[in-house]
Amino acid sequence: MNNWFKAAAVLGLMVCSSGLSAQQLPVIQQTSFKKDSSYITKFGAIADGQTLNTQAINAAIDACNKKGGGVVVIPAGLWLTGPVVLKSNVNLHLKKGALLQFTKDFNQYQLVEGNWEGIPQMRNQSPVSATNATNIAITGFGVIDGGGEAWRQVRKEKLTESQWKKWISAGGVVSADGNSWYPSEQWLQATKMKNAGEITPDKSPEFYKSIKDYLRPNLIVITKCKKVLLEGVTFQNSAAWCLHPLMSEDLTVKNVTVKNPWFAQNGDGIDVESCNRVLIENSSFDVGDDGLCMKSGRDEAGRKRGMPTENVIIRDCKVYHAHGGFVIGSEMSGGARNIWVNNCTFIGTDIGLRFKTTRGRGGIVENIYINDITMIDIPGEAILFDMYYMSVDPVALAGEKRELPKVETLPVTDATPQFKNFVVKNVVCNGAAKGIFIRGIPEMHVKNVHLENMKLQADKGIDCQEASGITFKNISILSKETNPVVDIINSDHLTFDKLTYSKNSELLFRVAGDRTRNINIQNTDASKAREKIQFEFGASEQNVSTK
Structure with a gap:
């Protein structure tokens, strides 16, 4: 930490006005777990890539939580599963060679009240979630894959011609203009509505079911939790945002890899939303947003x-x-x-x-x-x-035209x-x-x-x-x-x-x-330029001083 404090001190010249010294960096409280380990195989999980292990993994987490916490271990292997819910004092640990693959069967994901792009919205349950939990972690050396290709819209401009043909041949629907692929017709229809997933009194449960495919889940959603650790794991291929800590405290993210296809719409790496005391270090991100x-x-x-x-x-x-x-x-x-x-x-x-x-x-x-x-x-x-x-x-795509915004002064x-x-x-x-x-x-x-x-x-x-x-x-x-x-x-x-x-x-x-x-222009050699200053649209020499 010493080098970091030195670096932070360099940035201190404007901090005085805020009342916060650059040396007063936040202290993030860390997680701590019992050494007791429970393997998901003891709860019936099978690493054959075909068996749905949702019940077994959640049972292991529940049992670990009830006995006061510890480590739930996912061994090496391909583990197919539906949504997993973390609970207090549980460290979900992926061994080397472990691939936790979330199913592409939308029926395995319940509609739940959530938050998307800053407002309350109905969403499909996230592959991994925790709410009001304390002292939780996802650690290890394995991979968590969200199966995002089943959920996401894809724009033709972002693929090669051969990639596009292969993509649309797998099913789904293509927009009338031929420029976008959607996983289903209901996904496409929802795009024509304004804030389709927003929770409002006029929308019934039946309405949300009618656009369920459109309500993509974020891969990891940590809501109103305290003392959270994400370490070592590769998080990839999310339907929407990869890591989404929301209204949480004391979050540490270190040595993780976050990957989404570059063309993934809303494929953010980590979105820290309304959180307090956060450390993100030694991690890499290669994503679509x-x-x-x-x-x-x-x-x-x-x-x-x-x-x-x-x-x-x-x-x-x-x-x-x-x-x-x-x-x-x-x-x-x-x-x-x-x-x-x-x-x-x-x-x-x-x-x-x-x-x-x-x-x-x-x-x-x-x-x-x-x-x-x-x-x-x-x-x-x-x-x-x-x-x-x-x-x-x-960055505008090839052929895309954008107009400059209208400049006008509005009330504050x-x-x-x-x-x-x-x-x-x-x-x-x-x-x-x-x-x-x-x-x-x-x-x-x-x-x-x-x-x-x-x-x-x-x-x-x-x-x-x-x-x-x-x-x-x-x-x-x-x-x-x-x-x-x-x-x-x-x-x-x-x-x-x-x-x-x-x-x-x-x-x-x-x-x-x-x-x-x-x-104010000072200590600047203007002799290398053919012309130093040009004034336009009401500006004049009186507005500029040089030293």
Whole structure:
């Protein structure tokens, strides 16, 4: 921990305003189990890949819980099962060579009241779940497979022609436009409804049954639990999100591997939602949506819950394919705060550091400290703050057209989201579409962000819109497009200290907008650019000072 404390101390320059010292990292309480072991084979489980072992595994867990806890052991072998429910003081341990395969028979999964994308929804029971449990774990060296291919929609654009033909030949239905495959007709029909699974008084049990196939379960759902450990196991092939701790405390995730196909819709790695005191370390993620993601509920439901995700440490993790490496949002209506991210590597993630929200969410995201991040081959932005999130893939598919959002100023309400007090230091990115993109909304800028010590190689440089109090210190932006290197629109109190850039750049700064002011440029050699500053749309030289 000593090296981590040193790294955290580096991030302390903005912490004083929050009242939380960088050395005051959260202490996560750990699990502890009796050494008593119970093998699932003693309860009738058979590792033939054909026998459904749901009853045997749950019986082993129940017996272990009733005698005060211990370890339930899954030996090497292929174990077919339906949903498993963890209970207090039980460590579900997978031996080397153990593959826990969840059945693709939807009838084995009951409809239950759950939570999906931040609001109460009816869902199929998760393959592994726990509710109101204390001192629980999933550990070992085996694999937990959710059988997700039976549940997920697949978009034609994400497969090769031969893959697509093979996929649709296996059954299911194809949309009228021929662009999407669905597991069943009821799945397809549910997509035409708004929030079909949302729990509302007007919906009957029969209605939910009529769209059951559509209500995909998350692989591991831990709800309102205390002292949770996930260690060593490979979690893969989820129908939706892989790991979903919800409203839980003292969660430790270490040395795990999380895998979903890259084309898996909503195939997130881990979504930490409204949790307190979390440690995620030495783990790898290769998934179809966001990798390491922090959430806290959506819109009014999230604000009413009022439970931020807070006091989180993430360190020494790798993220391969994902929509974002480390992500906050977009369902962050309960807020997120006091989060430390250190020594992580993003390899081919669509976006590296991704902070997303939109009007209607509300919630405050603050006191986020990020240090020592390495990225390569990022198709989108290396660092992104976006308050116009549009619920689409971060990188447009071939032929997909997207329009820019309409810019208008709206009143500030409790539904207005906020991003403020971020420190991001020591970032190297070799290859991205854009180095840094910051886009707030007119009534609520992205505020108080300190970016320092970065070397970013990208197609485009820095784009800063509707932002206040942003510091760019010792940033090297090596962009292919250099007209401009830095684009500023309707932002204020920006400081560029020791900015370096590609030689023979056409234009160093474009400063635009009649609300742009207090732009400070210092310790920056502008002689390598053919033109230093261009002013547009109401901005003028009075708005910029140079030293």
